[in-house]
Amino acid sequence: MSRSAGHLIVSTLENAGIERVYAVPGESYLDVLDGLYDSPIETVVCRQEGGAGFMALSESRLTGRPGIAMVTRGPGAANAMISVHTAYQDATALVLFVGLVPIADRARESFQEFSLPEWFSSTAKKVIVVDDEHRAGDLTAEALRIAASGRPGPVVVGLPEDVLVRLTDSPAPTPAPIAEPQPSVVDLESLTARISAAKKPAFVLGGDGWHEGHGAALAQLAASAGIPVFCDWRAYDALPHSSPAWAGWLGYGRADAIAAGFAEADLLVYVGATRSDVASDGYTRGFDAQTIVVGLDPEATQHAGRIDAQILASPRSFVTALNMSTGSHLRGDRDDTWMISRAKVQSQVATHRPDAEVAGAIPRTGVDLGVAFGILDDRLGGEAILTYGAGNATIWSHRFIRHLQPASLVGARNGAMGLAVPGAVAASLAYPDRRTVAICGDGDFLMNGQELATAFAHGAKPLVIVVDNGVYGTIVSHQVNHYPGRPSGTRMVNPDFAVWMSSFAGHGERVEKTEDFEAALDRALAADGPALIHVLIDSELMPPAADEIAV
DSSP states (O other): EEEEEEHHEOOOOOOOOOOEEEOOOGGGGGGHHHHHHSSEEEEOOSSSSSHHHHEEEEEHHHHHSSEEEEOOTHHHHHHHHHHHHHHHHOOOOEEEEEEEGGGTTTTTOOOOOOOHHHHHHHTTEEEOOOOGGHHHHHHHHHHHHHHHHOOEEEEEEEEEHHHHHHEEEOOOOOOOOOOOOOOOHHHHHHHHHHHOSSSSSEEEOOSSOTTTTTHHHHHHHHHHTTTEEOOTTTTTTTTTTTTTTEEEEEEEOOOOOHHHHHHSSSSEEEESSSOOTTTTTTTTTSSSEEEEESOOOTOOOTSSSSEEEEEEHHHHHHHHHHHHHHHTTTOOOSSHHHHHHHHHHHHHHSOOOOGSSTTTTOOOOOOHOOOOOHHHHHHHTTTTEEEOOTTTHHHHHHOOOOOOOSOOOOEEETTSSSOOOHHHHHHHHOOSSOOEEEEEEHHHHHHHHHGGGHHHOOOHOOOEEEOOOSSSSHHHHHHHSSSSSSSOOOOOOOOOHHHHHHHHTOOOEOOOOOGGGHHHHHHHHOSSEEEEEEEOOOEEOOOGGGGGSSS
């Protein structure tokens, strides 16, 4: 069957089971857009390329399928770079298709021309340019495979405008399933021996790939063996927080008592995670313990320090094999004291408390976030999908919002701002029957708040909570520590976000007092469509310091 290369690319995506592509249209890939016209794949039309990339990343993290974004050349690719960097550092499968100038126009500084390999080669697993129309399908399948195999990450595919319209008889391939390495019997026997001999072993879970409840199975196994389970930053939906083994999350905003417990472990088993600078407090904690790294990356990228054993396996294959092979042999002669002590600390850290009860975090004006996020946690009941950009405003939610379901958190682990809103839009489209909540500061919200227009256009129904203190709060906190009394470059002026939301015919409310938050939240949760709560807080309020939490 003769068809254009652009249509062949779409057919290959269909064969791969792709349900949505997130796109900002461009004349450089019109033929792909034309192929999507008759396709069952939904084309989600976004308002900015960074938002499109973040939506694709969010869908990938929540579903386990590579997220697909499509943008045009030059300026469009530049805007999308932020999502590629996020996918690379976060190890999330993403395929970014970029329209390019016609082949005959290359190296002539033609309109919007740029070098795709030179821009992206240091921040993507692979950069592919489709210069042969007959290989368009095979190269698309290759991009999907590379993005999802080994350590997942972004693949960038260039689409020259003239190649897309050329005809080909090549069939659309069906990408093969990604093979998952299985831990060997020797691996599991060695692991079991190390854990049973340890006095204070601990699991550290992280990364993607916890979509099917394997975290709950591992938590059950750990609880039966008296082993606490920590999680990496913004990956703590890997296990249900109701588990008696849940010991808390590591990284930015963590409690000192949790980090201190992590540092006491004499054996650390990282599953899907690594000992990065974030989880180890800048390469200062956990380096003396025996270390086992379980993951798909043979190079153990981002891992620092010793590795006593490495097991190549996915979370699914590792947990399945561990459950089948070890039974109760992990316990050794330990009792539950070690696990119980760590779980108790986490429980105390996560206990709802007003900011006014925490020394140094007393709000003079505005909403008490300790109260507000406690109410939000009660309403969500551990079942919602939470999305985050960056900023101090997220710390309260990280601390107080429970997760009882896998694949229920999307946050930029590389600290990128602007993910919360587009991430929530994509989450709502992928799981329309689940509650989706974006938590963002005022600075983060206006990075990609325009993607609320995408939500209205495509039927997504996220709840967005904007915490407004009128400053770039994370940077201010560093200035307070290093340049006290000299604020510079961090002040912002904001509109009334609730009024802005209402201009879309959505539900918007502005809350300036703690006592008004609960009723506003209930109205927002009852809204039939996207909703936004604009929460005003004291501009000098900082999250409770990690060592100020009484435990």
